[in-house]
Amino acid sequence: MVKTRRVAIIGAGNGGHAAAFELAQKGFAVHLCDIDEKVIDGIRNLGGIQATGRFEGFAKIALLTTDIREAIEGVEAILPMVPRYAHRSIAQELASCLRGHEHLLLCPGSTLGEVEFAKTLRENGRDQPVSTVATLPYACRLKEPGRVSISLITKTLLFASFPAKDTEEEARFFSALFPTISEMSNGLEVGLNNGNPVTHPVPTLLNAARIERGERFLFYREGVTASVARINQKLDEERMALCRTLGFRTISLTERLFLTGYADRIYETPLEAYHRSEAFAPILAPTNLHDRYLFEDVPYGLVTFASIGERLGVPTPTMRLIVNLAAEVTGVDFWKEGMTLSRLGLGGLDRFDLLRFMEEGRSPAVTW
Amino acid sequence: MVKTRRVAIIGAGNGGHAAAFELAQKGFAVHLCDIDEKVIDGIRNLGGIQATGRFEGFAKIALLTTDIREAIEGVEAILPMVPRYAHRSIAQELASCLRGHEHLLLCPGSTLGEVEFAKTLRENGRDQPVSTVATLPYACRLKEPGRVSISLITKTLLFASFPAKDTEEEARFFSALFPTISEMSNGLEVGLNNGNPVTHPVPTLLNAARIERGERFLFYREGVTASVARINQKLDEERMALCRTLGFRTISLTERLFLTGYADRIYETPLEAYHRSEAFAPILAPTNLHDRYLFEDVPYGLVTFASIGERLGVPTPTMRLIVNLAAEVTGVDFWKEGMTLSRLGLGGLDRFDLLRFMEEGRSPAVTW
The missing domain is CATH 3.40.50.720 (NAD(P)-binding Rossmann-like Domain)
Known part of the structure; x- marks a missing residue:
């Protein structure tokens, strides 16, 4: 070698x-x-x-x-x-x-x-x-x-x-x-353990006006408040419900932050984790709304999660709300632009076919 | 006398x-x-x-x-x-x-x-x-x-x-x-010409984090940006659709601001009106989220508008989105708490019965 x-x-x-x-x-x-x-x-x-x-x-x-x-x-x-x-x-x-x-x-x-x-x-x-x-x-x-x-x-x-x-x-x-x-x-x-769609869009949207004005502020320390973190947690619960339905490990947001090293311990709530973990401390908010915090994490994150939920019969009302809000704020139809199972040609698979397809990379029901 | x-x-x-x-x-x-x-x-x-x-x-x-x-x-x-x-x-x-x-x-x-x-x-x-x-x-x-x-x-x-x-x-x-x-x-x-439900909740929600932190800022001049005003305008269009369906005059937000004297002329867009009219200039944002901007204007405004829309078959998707978002942010189920036609005992009336009831104050279909 x-x-x-x-x-x-x-x-x-x-x-x-x-x-x-x-x-x-x-x-x-x-x-x-x-x-x-x-x-x-x-x-x-x-x-x-x-x-x-x-x-x-x-x-x-x-x-x-x-x-x-x-x-x-x-x-x-x-x-x-x-x-x-x-x-x-x-x-x-x-x-x-x-x-x-x-x-x-x-x-x-x-x-x-x-x-x-x-x-x-x-x-x-x-x-x-x-x-x-x-x-x-x-x-x-x-x-x-x-x-x-x-x-x-x-x-x-x-x-x-x-x-x-x-x-x-x-x-x-x-x-x-x-x-x-x-x-x-x-x-x-x-x-489904991509944490960004759970973490980024809500603080971006609930601080949309000051981001749109280009004001500088600390994204996690100042931009995340109790109600922001509570909605993040609801998104995380919907994400974990998808994991459970597919038979995957359910790693919560706070557990993942510890696993990856973003937090020094498993904080009890997302709010604590965002406010106490050192890695988040210096991170500034984006300077405008045309940012990957919306344009990546909504169409390739929440839309994808919600489309999996729809296929599996797992409700994702908070995800859908945040996608709709991001669409209103940006004027972009993220349901149309975003990545769904159907758009990947996987719309016809049920839960077990989907798991088999992920394993084998082929399925009689997938045309590519 | x-x-x-x-x-x-x-x-x-x-x-x-x-x-x-x-x-x-x-x-x-x-x-x-x-x-x-x-x-x-x-x-x-x-x-x-x-x-x-x-x-x-x-x-x-x-x-x-x-x-x-x-x-x-x-x-x-x-x-x-x-x-x-x-x-x-x-x-x-x-x-x-x-x-x-x-x-x-x-x-x-x-x-x-x-x-x-x-x-x-x-x-x-x-x-x-x-x-x-x-x-x-x-x-x-x-x-x-x-x-x-x-x-x-x-x-x-x-x-x-x-x-x-x-x-x-x-x-x-x-x-x-x-x-x-x-x-x-x-x-x-x-x-239906109560302008507060169109005007207040969106800037409150899209500035939720800084309001929750108690930061002081100018509600209209700093808290209303292009995307905020665009959503306000969509709410206003849904409100005007309700007026049209009921045969009422349709007075737009910008026209009403002129009529009432809040604006010195009819500005072309809500954003211009909020930013240019003198009456809005000094108004500060609320200092916390438990404010009438949400707790009055959502359950007794947007919820009521949306319930009228539902009864008349007029779609109000943006109103519903903002109600759902306010509910997520505050943790209060405004659909349950708010004032609907049904809660007023008027759920059984069709459009013409409703108009007759407003005129006469009585209806065989209303029990009070």
Whole structure:
């Protein structure tokens, strides 16, 4: 086995910067790719990535590029580290240049991102397993191109592959990159533990006016109050009901924050967790409403959760309320734009067919 | 006709103070009543009411009391000037001491307040017409007991009586007190022009976190942004659809602000009206969520509107969304607590029966 393994990271945002730094530090040759030339040039000018915060240091990046084809040349693993809504176009681009032996990990995969990714690859002639983790491996903020502040390395990375029959083998490979990955039964279980749709939209909406005015305030410390957290908890209960119905572990929001390392203990309520955990303390609110806190977490989170609920007969009234409110606030019909089981071609499956499909990646009732 | 007419005002809040001042200035002998002894004592210590703002002056109040029975002794008119949710208990108290000749005006009556008031009186053995206006006759703020700042006298007071066959006679009487009253076809038309349910809940909810934290900010100037005003406008369109279906005039929010004098012209959008009209400029947000902006305007406004919509087959999806959101934020089931046609005993009436009932005050299908 060669010592220097090559890894491509697609997307040089907060997470892409942090992963590029950490994997390069660990001895991987990192290819970092972003569509934004200014970002790539900024990193190139520094000669690599400077990390501050909990992990101080500098790491050289083997290859910096805006060209996906160049980025994945000779790599063993490809890590798209982009918002959920960018998955489809990246899968389309990758399909034309994959060799077939690369390990793919959506990092994170949001909810059912790996299914849409695999579907897009297949529709473009490629058939490879796609793995997913439930959260970014870091709490981090990009300060400027080439400079990232990392405040936390996630303690547990919930992991699965699509199809899930490949999870064990893929986990063996990816644990060299991320030793904290923890296998789950399938990507649906991972995706239902994507905490963002429970956490982000409600504080965004119940602070919509000041966000729209561009006022700066602390998202968790100032923007989350008792009633905000109570609605988050209701969303979390609906999410856990979906998990229970599918026979998955039910990990509450507060338990997950402890598992991942965002909280030092399991706080009794979401409000306590948001207000006391150090990792949340410095996080500022978005500066406008056209933010992934709504445009990722509603159409690719709450809409997806609610569509699963509809299929399973599990009521999700609070999720539906928040989707409707986000639609009113932004003027975007998220029910139409968002990712539902039907849109993934899975609308005809019942609960057990859906679980079998997640395991095997094929079903007579699925046309792709 | 005696020169000095006696008028009882029940409730010494913002509006009660302003009306007591203005009517006393006009030469009426005002009896002012409030359940809060400290408020009555405060006014008594001053010897009357000091007004500032657009109308400067001092007026003596003929009688200050906490006892409704004493307050209405010898008066020709009784003006409950209280939040909508206090109507029922005041009607119960009044029923035991009314003489039968007093003119009653809910000032304002919110939505269908006059119907609930008349129903409560009848259930307690009294049968008198009850009139209503759509808004307070003033824009005013109480500074402390006895001191009120009046920034505006409303230019048009939409008025009707229940039953509406008495509107003309009651309007003749009340125009001596309020010369700007303008007759509408019935109380339902007045109540559907109660602008508060359209105006207040959305900015309250989309600023819920900072209100819950007790932060001070300008409700209209800072708390209303483009998306807030767009949702207000959707509520207003649903409200106007109700008016149209009932054959009423459709007065838009921006037109009403001009009619009442809150705006110096008819602004094109609610956002412009809220941001440009002087009357809104100084108004601060409530300091907590247990405020009439939610607890009056949702259960006695949006819930009532939506129940009328349901009866008439007029869709009110945005109203329903805002009611559901207010319920989530406060933890109160406003659909259960709020005032619906059914709760008023009017659930069995169709559109034309409802209009006839508002006119005549009786219907074979109504049991009270």
